[in-house]
Amino acid sequence: MAKKANDDGKDLLAGKLLGHYRLDRMLASGGMARIYRAEDTNLDRIVAVKVLMRELIEMDDTLTERFEREAKAVAALEHDNIIRVYDYRRHKDLYYIVMNYIEGKDLADELNDLRRRGKLMDVDRAFRILGPVASALDFAHAAGIIHRDVKPSNILLDKNDKAILTDFGLVLRQSVDQTLGTAFGTPRYISPEQALASEKSVPQSDIYSLAVIVYEILTGDLLFRADTPMQIALSHISEPPPRPRSVNPDIPEAVERELLKALEKEPLKRHRSATEFINSVKAAYAAVNTGKVTRPPSNVRTPVFNEAQEMKQGIQAALSSSxxxxxxxxxxxxxxxxxxxxxxxxxxVITPSRRFPVPVMAGGAVAILAIVAVLAFSALNAANNNGVTGDPTAESxxxxxxxxxxxxxxxxxxxxxxxxxxxxxxxxxxxxxxxxxxxxxxxxxxxxxxxxxxxxxxxxxxxxxxxxxxxxxxxxxxxxxxxxxxxxxxxxxxxxxxxxxxxxxxxxxxxxxxxxxxxxxxxxxxxxxxxx
Incomplete structure (x- = not known):
């Protein structure tokens, strides 16, 4: 959820009763739903209620399935750093998910506040926040679930600075729900392969998005700047990321290497898991402080790929259609x-469908993005001997x-x-x-x-x-x-x-x-x- 509600804004659902949940006020509004602070009148507790926008259902009849998919996917993920789902219901023509209410703010609010004050987040604090987020992502990946919308506004921080990963509205189950995998994601944090075809996402797509967040935290700047979402998405596909040290020279070279590895255009070249990525960056900082290189902890909760060859086979199954x-x-x-x-x-092995949807973006530039993106990504793959290439529509x-x-x-x-x-x-x-x-x-x-x-x-x-x-x-x-x-x-x-x-x-x-x-x-x- 990226857009916060205005305190003085009027909402027709505020004060209404959905089942036994009384909606208090709107907390945030996103692409397909609104989130409300609400009271569970049965259990006398405060909850968060995510309501699917009624006006969008008539425009896209897959939204209700996608919404139900989110509820079931998150309900199955019992992790300390993943939002908990209490209930999923339909009230007349309204579909809603009931979740635990997190009192605090999100990481986007925190980064914006630091940016306004001209400060960077303390590195140790960043690791305390992002380490559990990485663990949550690996846990979801091991369950066959890809988030596809990892960004600061989807990382909640409670009063004790505990991070909670939320908003699985674009979740992709690697085995079942491929036909509903056409949602685009947030251009500023989207991976190259997801910008080309959303259902081509792999676990390393979430790692790329996490790396964009780390880039912002360490440099205080955005990875790519552009006037339109289309231009930002194209930058992720075809432009090399600016070196972090060119923005913040205090970043150690070893840290820069790990960060650029996670931002590789090809998923095969990224880290095998989100925890491995965060631990590698931590180890690089530790090497600077101690004068020697330390090995990142290997106790990843749920590694998606145990060997490099297995990771290569899995990602090739997802990206190569030849x-x-x-x-x-x-x-x-x-x-x-x-x-x-x-x-x-x-x-x-990750097995998304062969469909290659055109991302829907603002400005009526769908066709342009599709053509330019495919050409750009094909050129990048052709230039690398280890790339994953092939005709996405070919079938034998x-x-x-x-x-x-x-x-x-x-x-x-x-x-x-x-x-x-x-x-x-x-x-x-x-x-x-x-x-x-x-x-x-x-x-x-x-x-x-x-x-x-x-x-x-x-x-x-x-x-x-x-x-x-x-x-x-x-x-x-x-x-x-x-x-x-x-x-x-x-x-x-x-x-x-x-x-x-x-x-x-x-x-x-x-x-x-x-x-x-x-x-x-x-x-x-x-x-x-x-x-x-």
């Missing part, structure tokens, strides 16, 4: 395919033959036009961490990592259900008392797409079977074997 997924052909309509064991990945139609071996563990899918159930009818629990279900040739899909503990208990099931649809998996032979359910946006229902007759079953990226899609209410079945 290598299309292979689509096999099976002779029978109900495949029961035996496959060889495929090594389990050490780190999750070349079929491959599945690898067949004896043995394996049978798995059954039962589905209709609104739900798909994965049944484990075996006597042992089934590890599905390497399983992915997706449209043919698409990078985006539903991975097994979306399932609780990446496991389906013996005799139990997991259901994938269209958002907003009532569903009882027990009607589909699910006997477990605590079966898991994954909500899927309507655009992501890969098993009912009219554009393809089949969808893919993959294990660790290898296509092992094809199942027929359906548009009917009657149940379809597909049986195949997983590696034993």
């Amino acid at each position: 290598q299309a997924d292979a689509t096999p052909r099976l002779e029978d309509n109900r495949p029961s395919t035996k496959i060889p064991a495929v090594p389990e990945p050490k780190a999750s 139609n070349t079929p491959v033959t599945p690898q067949l071996v004896s043995g394996g563990v049978p798995l059954k899918l039962v589905y209709n036009s609104t739900a798909l159930v994965i049944l484990n009818e075996n006597a042992a629990d089934l590890d599905v961490s390497g399983l992915t279900l997706a449209k043919p040739g698409a990078e985006a899909g539903i991975p097994g990592t979306e399932i609780r503990q990446n496991m389906i208990p013996a005799g139990d099931c997991v259901s994938l259900v269209q958002v907003g649809r009532d569903f009882d998996a027990r009607d589909w032979k699910c006997q477990g008392k605590d079966y898991d359910q994954v909500d899927v946006a309507g655009q992501s229902l890969f098993w009912r797409t009219p554009k393809a007759a089949q969808f893919e079953v993959r294990v660790n990226g290898t296509v092992i079977a094809l199942c027929e899609t359906t548009n009917r209410e009657q149940n379809e079945e597909c049986v195949f074997n997983l590696p034993g």
Whole structure:
């Protein structure tokens, strides 16, 4: 939330009752919602209520899904430095999220105040604030969630200077919600890859945004200045960042190196995690004070990539569209395919969709930005041998033959036009961490990592259900008392797409079977074997 409410401004919702939440006054207003201070009349506590702007819903029917996605994503993130979600509800034509109320200010207010007084934030204090923020980002990334709007106004500071990461309104779940990933973000803090195509964001995109904040804190200046948001976004894409020491000569050279590394145009060249970045900057400052280089602490709470090669593979899967997924052909309509064991990945692979949306920006310059940005970024990638290149719209139609071996563990899918159930009818629990279900040739899909503990208990099931649809998996032979359910946006229902007759079953990226899609209410079945 960037725009603060005026104390004397009138708001039609102030004083109103939404459910049992009485809205007091508006705290802030952003691109899609307003935040109010409110009273929980049931529990007699002060809360923050984020209300989706009613006038925007008619203009974009995906906003309610995106808003619900934010509520569910943040509710699942139990971290001391991430805003807590208490409730998500609809009151007549209003959708709202209830969160804990943080009494204090945000980091943007603090930096603006320091700038007006001609001062810089104390470095130790900056680390006390940003260290927990980095931990919160890594925690979200490990859960498959990318924030995509990391900026000072989304970092709240309570009375004890404790930092709270908030406003996940542009959150991208790496596995499920790719079709809703077209929101642009804040140009001043946006990463190059997100400026080109928002759904191409990777965890290192948030690290870039965090590095822009660190740049402002250490230099007291903005990374890029321009007259329009479009020009700022283009600067992130094509212009090298000004060296921090050219603005503030007191910044140590080692600190400058780490900061410029986090601001690299290519995500592969940035730090592996947000905590690694902050710890590297801290270590660089410590080296100046002690006269020797110290190793950054390695106790990152939730590293997204453990090895450089794993990070490279993950980001290439997100940014490179030149290598299309292979689509096999099976002779029978109900495949029961035996496959060889495929090594389990050490780190999750990011798989956004192939769509390449044009960012919507002010000034009617959408087409210009799209054309110039693509050319600029392509030129940068071509100039670097390690860059990630490729045609973002290219897809391969070349079929491959599945690898067949004896043995394996049978798995059954039962589905209709609104739900798909994965049944484990075996006597042992089934590890599905390497399983992915997706449209043919698409990078985006539903991975097994979306399932609780990446496991389906013996005799139990997991259901994938269209958002907003009532569903009882027990009607589909699910006997477990605590079966898991994954909500899927309507655009992501890969098993009912009219554009393809089949969808893919993959294990660790290898296509092992094809199942027929359906548009009917009657149940379809597909049986195949997983590696034993």
